[in-house]
Amino acid sequence: MKARGVMAACVTVVLLGMGVSGLARLYGTQEQPAPKDTEADAVKLISGYRQWTKANDEPKYVVPRVAPGSSGPLPVPQKTADPHEGKFLTVYVNETGREQFMAKKIPRFTEGTVIVGEKLPSRETNAAPELLTVMVKRAAGFDPQNKDWEYLVFDGPGKKVAARGKQNESCAECHEVQQPLDNVFRRCLNLEVLNQMR
Ligand code: HEC
DSSP, rough: OOHHHHHHHHHHHHHHHHHHHHHHHHHTSSSOOOOOOOHHHHHHTTTTTGGGGOOOSSSSEOOSOOOOOOOOEEEEOOOOOOOGGGEEEEEOOOOOHHHHHHOOSSOOOOOOOEEEEEEESSSOOOOOOOOEEEEOOOOOOGGGGGTTTEEEEETTSSOOOEEGGGGOOOOOOGGGGGGGGOOOTTTTHHHHHHOOOO
């Protein structure tokens, strides 16, 4: 009888301990671990993305001075840019993020939103992407300073993760300038779409 009581007490202590660390995680009081999902899980997140909402009908030309793996301008003097670096970008957003991306002036993306940017070598709509830059909205507390976005880079076919986690700190740093708009640029959208936003 007595032994049982001790055991119950131990179990309670363990459970309480788990509860506290869980709460700490929830409120971001401790550093966030990288997501535990595997490469296969990440690949699944973007599988079939070409069936999602396409934000821009025509691949958008992005001025040379692009960040590696992205469409963004680099903080380098224009004269150092190679004009051949100019690439094309097509953006896709999944159903979870569609309304916020396409229709809201001040978007607030919810967990599960996935945005895929295809970096294309030419204006050809069905050209094979060179790589994919991806933003995934994770659960609250994942990375509160960066609005809980995870940044990933995939190979062109979207079958391999080329970079995630710490290697992608620069993505978050640059996207931070868009803080009032949940760290998303949406420069790919055309005027017609922008004008209809509420
Ligand atoms: C130097 C600034 C900069 C860096 C670094 C950067 N981006 Fe971007 N990113 C941009 C800009 C600007 C756009 C909008 C481009 C456009 O539509 O013309 C953009 C667009 C995107 C989009 C489409 C959604 C949106 O915000 O419009 C995704 C997805 C994306 N970037 C992911 C990444 C990932 C992943 C990385 C890191 C590997 C990264 N970016 C690094 C500036 C940057």
